[in-house]
Amino acid sequence: MTKIALLGAAGQIGTPLSLLCKASDLFDEISLYDIVHAPGIATDLNHIDTRAKVSGHLAEDGGLQKALARADIVVVTAGIARKPGMTRDDNVAGFLDLFKTNASIIRDLFTEVAKTCPQAICCVVTNPVNSTVPVAAETLRQGGTYDPTRLFGVTTLDVVRASTFIAHALGGGADPKSFKVPVIGGHSGATILPLYSHAVPKLCIDSAKLAQVIHSELLLPIYFDLKLMTSSLYAGVQFGGDEIVESKKGAGSATTCMAYAGFRFIKALIQAKSGTPVVEEAYVYLPGIQDGKEIAARLGVDYFAVKVELGPNGATKVFDIGSLSDGEEKLLGVALKDLKANIQAGHAFMGL
Numbered sequence: 578m579t580k581i582a583l584l585g586a587a588g589q590i591g592t593p594l595s596l597l598c599k600a601s602d603l604f605d606e607i608s609l610y611d612i613v614h615a616p617g618i619a620t621d622l623n624h625i626d627t628r629a630k631v632s633g634h635l636a637e638d639g640g641l642q643k644a645l646a647r648a649d650i651v652v653v654t655a656g657i658a659r660k661p662g663m664t665r666d667d668n669v670a671g672f673l674d675l676f677k678t679n680a681s682i683i684r685d686l687f688t689e690v691a692k693t694c695p696q697a698i699c700c701v702v703t704n705p706v707n708s709t710v711p712v713a714a715e716t717l718r719q720g721g722t723y724d725p726t727r728l729f730g731v732t733t734l735d736v737v738r739a740s741t742f743i744a745h746a747l748g749g750g751a752d753p754k755s756f757k758v759p760v761i762g763g764h765s766g767a768t769i770l771p772l773y774s775h776a777v778p779k780l781c782i783d784s785a786k787l788a789q790v791i792h793s794e795l796l797l798p799i800y801f802d803l804k805l806m807t808s809s810l811y812a813g814v815q816f817g818g819d820e821i822v823e824s825k826k827g828a829g830s831a832t833t834c835m836a837y838a839g840f841r842f843i844k845a846l847i848q849a850k851s852g853t854p855v856v857e858e859a860y861v862y863l864p865g866i867q868d869g870k871e872i873a874a875r876l877g878v879d880y881f882a883v884k885v886e887l888g889p890n891g892a893t894k895v896f897d898i899g900s901l902s903d904g905e906e907k908l909l910g911v912a913l914k915d916l917k918a919n920i921q922a923g924h925a926f927m928g929l
């Protein structure tokens with residue numbers, strides 16, 4: 578019996594992610610939780626001819642507890658997404674504080690996870706991931722159930738983008754999936770560090786073009802309006818999220834590609850649960866996972882996205898980041914500075 582609980586299931590990521598889970602035949606039970614619409618979405622999904630039984634829950638009548646009961650995997654996409662011009666943790670003149678809103682949602686949901694399904698493997702999609710994962714970790718710790726091997730910040734979208742964008746840049750109809758590019762660091766702007774020097778197969782690309790693929794900032798929306806967008810004007814991996822936010826003009830951020838990426842991570846967890854170890858990148862608490870202490874000490878941060886080996890009960894070990902090119906070393910320095918501030922923000926929210 579495998580049960581997954583999706584929290585924030587009625588959202589723009591939650592709904593397509595629920596569909597991918599239901600269509601996959603990987604689950605016996607799927608529970609959807611949201612403050613709106615979840616029961617109706619569950620009824621809709623239950624007309625699909627796969628074996629998973631889908632239930633939908635709202636906050637009333639212990640809905641969250643019911644959704645989490647006996648869950649093996651919990652995926653959290655509950656929260657608000659940013660609007661054009663905002664960062665993932667913006668506070669727009671005190672009117673929309675993305676960070677505080679999402680951090681509060683994460684704290685409240687994980688308070689219940691600690692009580693109801695302390696053994697579950699938990700995946701945090703809600704932004705700002707660099708800070709919401711420390712918030713989730715501290716909430717679980719206060720609930721007495723924190724195990725760093727079972728808490729992941731989902732950074733798979735960065736990995737998907739790193740393959741996709743290099744294939745686009747190289748042109749010639751290259752299949753994005755044929756490029757494996759590790760992405761380390763965190764999940765926002767300069768903290769996202771794709772390691773193209775480690776790409777498989779080895780890349781042959783000039784350095785100016787590669788710099789664009791990594792961190793070309795999004796050009797002004799006017800380029801979209803004037804339809805001047807060409808491949809050289811695409812945002813790089815570090816700013817891929819901004820490209821979608823601007824393109825959607827206030828209607829949201831990455832949703833379908835995020836559901837795709839989130840489902841890739843869920844599939845990896847399920848495969849690992851059935852006894853085949855899988856390696857995926859994720860944002861984790863390094864000192865709590867085998868081989869992570871040395872990496873954390875060297876980098877000077879505890880939370881970091883790295884390659885993680887997944888086993889039946891979560892992370893079994895992390896892999897060293899290896900040697901970097903000179904350019905990547907410089908980008909790592911910038912990433913670490915931002916990341917420290919993001920982790921600190923999460924800790925400060927939890928009163929640490």
Ligand code: NAD
Pocket residue numbers: 584585586587588589590591610611612613654655656657658659679682701702703704705706731732733734735764829830831832835
């Ligand atoms: P959305 O607004 O469409 O959906 C969010 C859902 O959360 C809504 O249905 C809302 O009702 C629900 N919700 C709000 N408060 C809740 C609570 N207390 N309990 C349960 N549900 C609650 O947003 P979205 O586009 O689905 O994005 C969700 C989050 O994912 C955002 O924070 C976004 O920035 C983030 N995101 C992360 C990544 C990543 O790579 N990690 C990628 C894309 C988006």
Ligand code: LMR
Pocket residue numbers: 658659665704734817818819821822830831
């Ligand atoms: C992304 O990378 O697309 C997400 O984190 C959403 C965002 O706000 O950019």
